[in-house]
Structures are given as structure tokens and as C-alpha cells.
Amino acid sequence: MNGMFYKVGELARATGLTVRTLHHYDHVGLVRPSGRTHSGHRLYDESDVRRLYEVLALRQLGLPLEDIGAALEGTSDLGELLTRHRDHVDRQLVAMRTLRAHLTTMLAAVDGQAGVTGFLALIREVTTVDETVKQYFSETQLAELAERRSRLGEQEDVQRRWQDLIPRVQRAVETGVDPASAEGRALAAEWMGLLEAFHGGDTGLRDSLYRMQADNSERIQREHGGPSPEQLEFIRRASAS
Known part of the structure; x- marks a missing residue:
């Protein structure tokens, strides 16, 4: 000095x-x-x-x-600058949450010794978001879905449970099971439980999921095996009984 x-x-x-x-x-x-x-x-x-x-x-x-x-x-204006920068930080946080969820999924694959080919296929799967999905979910919701996916990935039976449940609901529809019966209500409870694992009780995620399904039901059924409108109506009636 x-x-x-x-x-x-x-x-x-x-x-x-x-x-x-x-x-x-x-x-x-x-x-x-x-x-x-x-x-x-x-x-x-x-x-x-x-x-x-x-x-x-x-x-x-x-x-x-x-x-x-x-x-x-x-x-x-300093307030305007800070607001704009806060919004930028929010977007970065969302991106980091998504990245972390992807890394968690990748680490699980490495620990499971998926092999290079399987690992690269998984990278493509978890980092590619269908343009249709982007129309219905915000960036924040997509980050939440990625995080939820990484957690559900640890539960290997989730996908198997859907693959088992949808045909059982279809058989109930075809055989005329009453949605209000004990069998119908049990199927609905199982269905709603699996959906709960997906959206975690978040009404925004749930409503976005329902809108996407309603607008793209034919494509979802064709490319992913369901659910059909008849199955959804059965679950709706069973849940309401």
C-alpha cells in the first residue's frame, strides 16, 4: 500500500x-x-x-x-439481469439433474457388465428423447423422468410387471370380466401402482403422461404393445368402482 x-x-x-x-x-x-x-x-x-x-x-x-x-x-436493470441469470441457472440445474440420472443408469449397466455393445445401445436409449415426448413434458419434467428412470432401473422387475399385467387386463376385457368385480379392482390397483412408480404422485407428470397417451394411443399401441383404449376404459371403470 x-x-x-x-x-x-x-x-x-x-x-x-x-x-x-x-x-x-x-x-x-x-x-x-x-x-x-x-x-x-x-x-x-x-x-x-x-x-x-x-x-x-x-x-x-x-x-x-x-x-x-x-x-x-x-x-x-440489475433486477432484470439477475432474473435472466437465475432462469439460466435453473436450466443448467435441470440439465445437470438429467445428466446425473443418465450417469446413474450407465453406472448400473457397467456394474452389470453389459458389455461395450450393450452399453452403447443403452447410451443411445437413455439420452435420446422422442420429439413426441418433448411436446408433452417440460424440461424440468424430463429431468424428473430421467431421475425416476434411473431409480426404477434398479428394480429389474418393473418392465416385466408391465409386460405381465397388460395381457392379463386384455384377457379380462376379452372374457367380459366385470370391472367392478374383485378381479377387476385388483387389476386396476396393480395398474395404478405401476403408474405411481412412474409419476411419483406428481399431478403434472401424471396429466402430461395421460395427454400424451390420449393423443398418441394408436402409435403407442403399435410400437410399444399397448395399452389399448379398451384396456384403459376397463381400468378407468375398475378404479371408479
């Missing part, structure tokens, strides 16, 4: 920044030193130091340098 001024090296040590960073802030006009020594070295006064700490505070929030400069100069 020389009088009321910091040299660039002294300010770097005091703030934990590098001299290169302070030079860059000067270069882009973010924190410019108020003075120079006779030999041309930068000198920062108290107002420069105060501005530097304002920059660091906003940088800690993750704002880019150009937005920080605009906010400090008053050419941009």
Missing part, C-alpha cells in the same frame, strides 16, 4: 485475484485504475477497490462480465 493507492500486485494479493485478471478487467473497461506511477504502473484508489469488490460480488453470482459492466454503469 502506497498512501491511498494499491499497486496492481498489491491489489491482486489483497483480493486473491491474479495480476492477469486485473489487467483484463482494465482492458475491457470493467475496473480501470485511477492513476499511474511515473513508470506507467497501475495505481488503484479506494473507489477503484470498491468497484472491484462490486464486480467480484456479481461475479460470484455467475453473471458474465459484459452484464456486470452494464449493471454497474446503469445501462441495464
Whole structure:
């Protein structure tokens, strides 16, 4: 400290920044030193130091340098900048949640020694989201579904249970089982339990799932083996009884 001024090296040590960073802030006009020594070295006064700490505070929030400069100069509304940045962070969090869920699924495959071919096939499966699905689920919901999938992946019998249940419901429809009977109610309870494992009681996820199924029932039945409208009507009546 020389009088009321910091040299660039002294300010770097005091703030934990590098001299290169302070030079860059000067270069882009973010924190410019108020003075120079006779030999041309930068000198920062108290107002420069105060501005530097304002920059660091906003940088800690993750704002880019150009937005920080605009906010400090008053050419941009700070509240609007923070709101926009918060929305950006929210999107990053959603992406990270999805990535973590995918990694969990991949680790389970590695632990199960799926082999390179099976592992690569799994990567394609879990990272590719059908465009139809994107129309019905938000990014946040897709992240929740990925997380739920990674958890359900640990329960190897979930898919088998669906494959077993749908034909049993179809037989009940074909043989004229009364949906209100004990057999019908038991099938409905099993069906709703499996759906609960999928949406976890989240009404938004549940409603998005139902809308997607209603709008794409023929494709879902053709490509994934059901459920058919008749099966869904049977479950609806059985659940209501």
C-alpha cells in the first residue's frame, strides 16, 4: 500500500485475484485504475477497490462480465439481469439433474457388465428423447423422468410387471370380466401402482403422461404393445368402482 493507492500486485494479493485478471478487467473497461506511477504502473484508489469488490460480488453470482459492466454503469436493470441469470441457472440445474440420472443408469449397466455393445445401445436409449415426448413434458419434467428412470432401473422387475399385467387386463376385457368385480379392482390397483412408480404422485407428470397417451394411443399401441383404449376404459371403470 502506497498512501491511498494499491499497486496492481498489491491489489491482486489483497483480493486473491491474479495480476492477469486485473489487467483484463482494465482492458475491457470493467475496473480501470485511477492513476499511474511515473513508470506507467497501475495505481488503484479506494473507489477503484470498491468497484472491484462490486464486480467480484456479481461475479460470484455467475453473471458474465459484459452484464456486470452494464449493471454497474446503469445501462441495464440489475433486477432484470439477475432474473435472466437465475432462469439460466435453473436450466443448467435441470440439465445437470438429467445428466446425473443418465450417469446413474450407465453406472448400473457397467456394474452389470453389459458389455461395450450393450452399453452403447443403452447410451443411445437413455439420452435420446422422442420429439413426441418433448411436446408433452417440460424440461424440468424430463429431468424428473430421467431421475425416476434411473431409480426404477434398479428394480429389474418393473418392465416385466408391465409386460405381465397388460395381457392379463386384455384377457379380462376379452372374457367380459366385470370391472367392478374383485378381479377387476385388483387389476386396476396393480395398474395404478405401476403408474405411481412412474409419476411419483406428481399431478403434472401424471396429466402430461395421460395427454400424451390420449393423443398418441394408436402409435403407442403399435410400437410399444399397448395399452389399448379398451384396456384403459376397463381400468378407468375398475378404479371408479
